[in-house]
Amino acid sequence: MVGFLLILHELEPKPVIDTLDIKQTQVNHSRLAETDFTNLPFGKYFTDHMFVADYEDGEWKNFEVLPYGPILMSPAISALHYGQAIFEGMKAYRLKDGSISVFRAEKNFARFNRSAERMAMVTVPEDLFMQGIAALVNLDKDWVPSAENYSLYIRPTLFATDPLLGVKASSTYKFVVLTTPTGPYFNKPLRVKIETHYTRGADGGVGAAKTAGNYAMSMMPTAAAQAEGYDQLIWTDAKNHEFVEESGSANLMFVIDGKIVTPEIRETILDGVTRDTILQLAKSLGYPVEERRVSITEVLEGIQNGKLTEAFAVGTAATITQIAEIGYQGEMYTLTDPTDRPFSTSIAKKLNDIRYGLVPDEFGWNWIVA
Ligand SMILES: *Cc1c(COP(=O)(O)O)cnc(C)c1O
Numbered sequence: 001m002v003g004f005l006l007i008l009h010e011l012e013p014k015p016v017i018d019t020l021d022i023k024q025t026q027v028n029h030s031r032l033a034e035t036d037f038t039n040l041p042f043g044k045y046f047t048d049h050m051f052v053a054d055y056e057d058g059e060w061k062n063f064e065v066l067p068y069g070p071i072l073m074s075p076a077i078s079a080l081h082y083g084q085a086i087f088e089g090m091k092a093y094r095l096k097d098g099s100i101s102v103f104r105a106e107k108n109f110a111r112f113n114r115s116a117e118r119m120a121m122v123t124v125p126e127d128l129f130m131q132g133i134a135a136l137v138n139l140d141k142d143w144v145p146s147a148e149n150y151s152l153y154i155r156p157t158l159f160a161t162d163p164l165l166g167v168k169a170s171s172t173y174k175f176v177v178l179t180t181p182t183g184p185y186f187n188k189p190l191r192v193k194i195e196t197h198y199t200r201g202a203d204g205g206v207g208a209a210k211t212a213g214n215y216a217m218s219m220m221p222t223a224a225a226q227a228e229g230y231d232q233l234i235w236t237d238a239k240n241h242e243f244v245e246e247s248g249s250a251n252l253m254f255v256i257d258g259k260i261v262t263p264e265i266r267e268t269i270l271d272g273v274t275r276d277t278i279l280q281l282a283k284s285l286g287y288p289v290e291e292r293r294v295s296i297t298e299v300l301e302g303i304q305n306g307k308l309t310e311a312f313a314v315g316t317a318a319t320i321t322q323i324a325e326i327g328y329q330g331e332m333y334t335l336t337d338p339t340d341r342p343f344s345t346s347i348a349k350k351l352n353d354i355r356y357g358l359v360p361d362e363f364g365w366n367w368i369v370a
Contacts, residue, residue: 030048032048037150040145040181051175053174088154089315090104091355092144101368103355107276108273109130112124115211147183149184156177158173159176191325194244202239228327232313242297251270253313254302262294300333319348320347
């Protein structure tokens with residue numbers, strides 16, 4: 001009897017509890033057949049629908065899944081002028097058995113509200129966040145790709161909508177969820193530059209929040225590095241530019257002396273879900289893990305004396321992307337062959353196997369929504 005129940009439990013998807021009254025307006029004509037799934041630039045093609053909700057008069061209302069498209073708004077909204085805008089990024093995968101799972105959504109939900117609090121914005125109730133996503137992904141489930149390394153990227157966003165130019169926290173907000181089918185984000189190992197002038201996050205700043213301004217400020221220094229032939233930057237601490245912090249939209253990991261080493265989370269670094277996932281997998285597989293400050297000197301010396309055997313960027317969009325070369329003050333440091341990186345290659349496989357339902361989800365990371 002117990003065995004039977006266990007089997008049932010394993011087979012049955014975790015139920016999505018629909019308690020919110022979500023209005024549904026479906027498209028007359030789906031764009032799915034016209035979308036070329038072999039050519040999916042990141043975030044360019046949206047699915048047929050989106051989810052929206054409004055915060056007004058002190059409450060959340062107008063929950064609706066409706067056709068994806070423009071939203072009419074005042075040009076005075078405070079998100080545009082003063083930057084009260086946050087977002088999240090997570091992915092839905094088509095599992096081997098055909099069901100659709102959203103990976104570790106509750107971690108993204110918790111971070112979303114941490115970002116909201118830092119930017120003095122309203123928080124989003126958990127049932128609204130989760131059920132809005134579930135309703136949308138369920139309706140557009142045919143858009144979830146099935147090819148290897150493909151998924152449906154989910155972009156929840158919250159922005160301030162008070163149509164007033166006074167500088168104060170908005171009293172109204174819009175919560176929107178967009179979904180976009182996606183393939184591999186980077187298609188080759190990266191050449192990254194250690195940035196020692198511009199700063200992403202300072203103590204007391206907003207580096208730990210997934211807020212729009214953190215991306216706005218990164219674009220000019222990143223473009224300058226790209227003009228020099230780099231793909232991305234490695235940001236360093238604001239005080240002395242002595243420690244590596246993270247990369248563009250991904251956290252950093254190294255293998256040094258056989259240990260998995262990653263900069264510890266501090267208020268200047270975004271607490272990545274992929275970072276946490278990889279650390280948990282590494283520990284479960286018996287790899288030693290160190291979360292601590294990592295100096296530029298340690299990285300560069302490690303490359304030169306052979307102690308640093310792997311370096312890679314980890315994030316939802318980027319997944320696990322190898323770093324091939326690191327530039328520092330005009331000098332280029334070449335790392336080990338990116339195709340011969342045993343730790344990151346095996347951990348990437350394990351992660352993919354869980355995400356696509358090829359092995360049992362022993363951590364309970366997959367949330368079945370369709
Ligand atoms: C989103 C993001 C990451 C990666 O976080 P994940 O939860 O793994 O996607 C890392 N750094 C920055 C700056 C980010 O915005």
